[in-house]
C-alpha cells in the first residue's frame with residue numbers, strides 16, 4: 001500500500017481553459033442541497049455555535065452543529081426551520097439519543113442532515129443507530145463516522161448511511177494516535193483514497209487539513225466534502241473569549257474528547273491549544289473559495305470534477321502531518 005499525507009502530494013497542472021478564475025464554479029451538491037465550497041467547519045464546541053450555524057446556512061455554506069448541548073437540539077432544529085434554513089445536527093449512540101430521535105419524530109421535525117459523531121464509528125452501536133434513524137426519519141440525509149478503513153465505509157453504507165466521515169486521529173487537537181497507537185494520522189490522505197475507492201456514496205475527509213490546498217487534494221483523492229477544525233478556530237465568530245497571550249490575541253481550540261469538553265480526565269483523546277485571532281470567518285471562507293478556483297484552473301477545468309482525475313506526484317517531505 002502506498003502511504004502519503006497532504007504535504008507529500010503535489011498536483012500536476014493541465015492547460016488552463018478559463019480567462020479568469022472567477023469563471024470557475026467550486027460548488028458541491030451534498031445531500032439535498034448545493035453549497036458554495038466543499039467545506040464544513042468541524043462539529044466541535046470551539047468551532048461552531050447557533051449564530052455561526054445561522055450565518056453559514058444563510059450564506060450558502062454547509063454546517064453541522066455539535067452535539068454537546070444535547071438539550072438544545074430540538075429547539076435548534078425548530079429555530080432553523082422557522083427561519084427557512086436547513087437544520088444539520090449531530091447525535092451520539094448512547095441510549096438517550098434514541099429518545100431524542102423519538103422526540104424529533106413526535107415534534108414532526110426532520111432535520112435535513114444528521115451526523116452520527118463518535119470516535120470509533122466502525123461499531124455495532126453506530127450501525128444500530130443508523131438503522132434506527134433511517135427507520136424513524138427516512139428523509140434525513142444521514143452522515144456516519146468516523147471510520148478509517150474501506151470495511152468501515154462499506155458497513156456503514158450498507159446499514160443505510162448516506163455519507164461516511166473518514167479520519168481517525170489526524171486532527172490538530174487529537175492525541176488518539178499517541179494514546180492508542182491507532183489511526184490515520186500521518187497518512188490521512190492515503191486513507192481518504194482507500195476509503196473513496198470502496199465507497200458507493202459520498203465521503204467527508206475529516207481532520208488533518210492544514211492549508212487551503214488540502215481541500216483540492218482531498219477532492220483529488222475522492223472526498224466530496226472536507227471537515228475542518230483548526231483552520232476555522234480563532235475567528236471573531238468562533239465560540240469562546242478572546243484571550244491575550246504574550247501580547248497576541250488568541251482563542252482556545254479544544255478536542256471533543258479532551259478534558260475541557262468532557263469535564264473530567266477519563267478516556268481523554270484530545271487536547272487544548274490557543275490559536276491566533278484570525279479576523280472574520282467570511283474572509284477565510286472567501287480565500288478558501290478563491291484558492292479552490294485557482295486549483296481548478298491549474299487542473300484545467302471549470303468545476304470540482306477537473307480535480308478528481310488530475311495527475312499527481314508523491315514528494316515525501318515528512319511524516320509529521322503538519323503538526324510540527
Ligand SMILES: NC(=O)C1=CN([C@@H]2O[C@H](COP(=O)(O)OP(=O)(O)OC[C@H]3O[C@@H](n4cnc5c(N)ncnc54)[C@H](OP(=O)(O)O)[C@@H]3O)[C@@H](O)[C@H]2O)C=CC1
Pocket residue numbers: 092093094117118119120125146167168169170171174176207255256257267269
Ligand atoms: N475523529 C477522531 O479521530 C476522534 C474524534 N473524537 C471526537 O470526540 C467526541 C467524543 O467521541 P466518543 O468518545 O466516541 O463519544 P461518546 O462519549 O459519546 O462515546 C461513544 C460510545 O462509544 C463507546 N466507545 C467504545 N470504544 C470507544 C472508543 N475507542 N472511543 C470512544 N468511544 C468508544 C463509548 O463508551 P466508553 O466511553 O465507556 O468507552 C460510548 O458508549 C466526538 O465528537 C468524536 O468525534 C474523539 C476521538 C477521536
Ligand SMILES: Nc1nc2c(ncn2[C@@H]2O[C@H](COP(=O)(O)O)[C@@H](O)[C@H]2O)c(=O)[nH]1
Pocket residue numbers: 042043044146167168169170171172173174175176177206207208209227228229230231254255256257258269270271
Ligand atoms: N482524536 C481526536 N479527534 C478529535 C477530537 N476532537 C475533534 N477531533 C477530530 O478532529 C477534527 C478536526 O481536525 P483539524 O485537523 O481540522 O483540526 C474533527 O472534525 C474531529 O474529527 C479529539 O478530542 N480527539
